[in-house]
Amino acid sequence: MSYNELTKWIESGHTLIPNFLLQNYKRIGLTDTEFIFVLQLKAYIDKNIPFPNLALIAENMGIAEKEVFSLLHNLMQKQMILMETKNDLSGKVEDSYSLDPIYQRLFQLMERSEKKQPIQQQEKNIMTMFEQEFGRNLSPIEMQTIATWIDMDHYPLELIESALKEAVLNRVYSLKYIDRILLAWEKKNIKSVKDLVQQQSTRPQSNQDKFDEKARTDAPMEVPLYNWLENDADA
Template identity: 25%
Template sequence: MSRCNFSNDFDDLGSTPVSNFFINHYMLEAPGEYVKVYLLGLKYSYYNQSFSIEEMAEKLFMSEIDIDKALKFWEKSGVIRLRYSDSEYYIEYLPLVKKVDDKHTLSIDDTEVRQMFETVEKMIGRPLSPTEMNTYLGWVDEYGFSLEILTMLISYCASKNKTSLKYMEKVAIAWHDAGLKTALDVEAYLKAESEKWIRYKKILRALGLKDDDVMEAHKAMMDRWMDDLGFDIDVILKACNECVLKINEPSFPYINQILINWYNDGIRTINDFDKVKKKPYTKKTAPNYKVPKNYFNGYSQRTYDVDELEKKLLAHSRGEFGE
């Protein structure tokens, strides 16, 4: 144990052993200033020296409040134990062992789990932290994933260079909601997602937009064009071209209205245009709409007059914002 009263007689030529496990699994997630506190405290502890918070703060150019926060951070991380007596800290540096929350169905001691984590570490090019291991095993319980599915999920995210827990959690939720239970389910799902993104990109290119410009609402609208209304991608691209030529800017609401009108005219494919002797911008009234019942879920229920919408968008593009 180390008592927090400072002593200044250290051997500058000595060395302090730092566990590789601390470097690989704790240091990488910790704030840099907190790592300095841990290492300096470890040196004091190794040489059985006492120190004061004030002197430690002075040495590290930190405030005493920040030193206190750092020590409590490491206590919460499970690498030190703090006790208080007569306004003094007593600090014990604990042995570092690979621990994973025992509340999970699977344990880090399971051979298959260890092998999976070793595979994952090779995928992402770094050791996993205890937090990451706990989170992954939590997904096994929460989402019913097998270790195979979990490995495929992490591999998928790593292929996109997105290995933060926050991003992978979103993917895990999406896979759970999609009901993916087997490797074949995942392969089919990823194939469908890849094909969908190819169509997204074609639409975005037609509108002069980049992949980063698309929002979730845009993707949901494009999905409805393809899935609910059943339009071929060529028809959607034709609507995009109509939009850009007519109002000289990309507008998803405008394209949406064009497609609704075409839907009501019985148009689904490019070949349908030859069969329909009607201009696509013919004004429709609300009673004639035959759009699928659930198409407007998540959208306003109002209908648009294409001509009026066109006037407003053109005025907007010219900077005319008056009523």
């Protein structure tokens, strides 16, 4: 490489690609070819050429110009690229492409990921709780069952924990048994530990079901032991 070629290469500039975009472009709806096209646009925008000649991009990508027009049209239809018209300082009308919709989608994806992390940690915690109470590792099917309770049935984690406690106190280490408890509570419109305590207070308890009063005072939200499936035809 000659010095002139090196100088030309340096002066051509550099395009910074955010790692989050590189890692998630498919998650926001870009195909591989669309992603390359977006990078081509970004390279020109970074060089202060906001409305580049699409023929040059077609040449860079090694595809027909009509394919580039099709890519642009599809991305505008998907509301991932905007074409804006505004006046410059001299009053001359200028067109430009904006990648802001892509950055907005990335931001929304990042927000969803941040919100999901605490939930995922809570799911891990409850899986660990089941393994500790059962005294063994959960099978993949059992993990999927618990995930279904959380993600599809939308049972609150506190209710799942209470159902686990009921099963353990009754010495039944079975997810099927716990599932029946959760279904019984759902039929009774029990949606929280508070609902559960209120429902329990309206039903007679056997001597086995009663708590020590001091323990009840120390832990007011503890759920009294009650065999929800015994003599309960609708469960």
